[in-house]
Amino acid sequence: MINSIVNQFKQRNFLFGFILILAAIILIGIYKPAVLVEGLQRSALYALIALPMALLLGIVDIINLAHGEFMMVGAYFAYFMSAQFGMDPIVSVLPALLIFFIFGLIVYYLTFKHIIGKPPLNQLLLGFGISLILSEGMTAIATNAPRKLSLDYVSSSASIGGVTFGTFEFVYVAGALIVLLGMQLLLKKTATGQAAVAVGQNPRGARVVGINVNNIYLLIFCVSIALISAIGPLFMTRYTLFPQMGSSFTLKSFSLVAVGGMGSITGVVYAALILGMGETLVLSSLKYGKWAEIIYFALIIGVIMYRSHQRQVK
């Protein structure tokens, strides 16, 4: 009985939050339609980058501080494939998936395998070390010079009702939806996905029901690395590359996973929606545009305060 009431309350709370976000989006759409479209695109990019971390950190509790650097390496991979072999960056997503799955396998066996189950500080230091190796390694290979491909199709645009917006960025919306759907299917409909959820909730419990816990860690790590590295090519179609670009995305992804709720894939998407829409709204203001970064900090502080209040109420 009590549980039923608590569940109903949680559902109502969730519904209330959803309605609030939806109402805010509609209001923004009425106030500034261009912000609505650009905000959606920005949110989708954030969600796309944060989702592989949500899988790794939120589901199986592995902290990878080199998350953004793997995306950077994937982006450079696409850049060189395009420069050397003329391969379109969108097409290079497929080989990137395969190559970086294997790269993840090597990184896992050489590093993360040895610190699974150890205190989180080990993972933080290891991730930080790997991020330095990747960014400095890329600097040694490709120099610090910013790089950008000139692609005609990224500047395509459309106009609806007097509002002009870029159409290429919808590739991020499509990408985020595909990754979200794929992850939901993996976690909810497959035995391997359920095993990953079980390992994340209780590794010892997972071991005693016959799950090969080491294989699950390995698989989820490789899937996460393959995904974030394959997002690199999509990212570099629109943005400039430099070896130190990864760290800010690691931080944002980390925060989105924390804000969305550990273990909640859809929560990360909602958090990305709030961050992306908020940033775009502030950026659209000529006077206060430089304050956009504050949205990120306000979101984190707001959620920490809310959760702390909830704990006190309990």
Add this chain to the structure above:
Amino acid sequence: MLEVKKLNVFYGKLQILWDLSMQVGNESVGIFGPNGAGKTTLIHAILGLVKPATGEIILEGESLLAMETDHIIKQGISIVPQDRELFPFMTVAENLRTGNAYIPRARKKYKERLEYVLTMFPILKERLDQPAGSMSGGQQRMVAIGRALMADPKVLILDEPSGGLQPSIVTEVFHRLKEIKNDVSILVTEQNVRQCLKAIDRGYILENGRIAMADTAANLAGNDHIRKSYLGI
């Protein structure tokens, strides 16, 4: 069915189990002993969580020593850990499913096993959609036993099943054990010797890592040393 032969287990340089031999046939067997006697170490060794220095662990003629824990579980040994080790954010139904989903032999009998478990613990039927972490300690213990039974085990191991439970629930748990022992071999470690002796066929007394005594439950209940040291009579 399950045979342990001359097992020696060390934690670093400290020897925990000394030439320990025991067996479990088609019966229920208890392992009793004070804290630190080596009961949990014995279970960890059987499950492959601790690798013995010497000795042998055999299930139906097949050695378990070289196997990883997940393989041992798939061979037909299920455990109800002392701390239950449930998946707190999964529902009861999902917890029960995990007990079955990774055991190929049991997976085909999912419905049959679920029905068996829900008949054994009818209260779980009403709480299938409740997160396991929100249940009382006694109910969580039932979920843990149910999850282990979902694997259709050949040997069910229970590590201190009465630990942390109120007396009425302890009675309920041992009452269920009496029913379960008709269907599966049971190995149970327990400090509540009085209750446990009523539910099992045979028992071993483990003291300082060695088997100090082995006899039927009835004989152990009548033994002066047991009565004085474990039953407080």
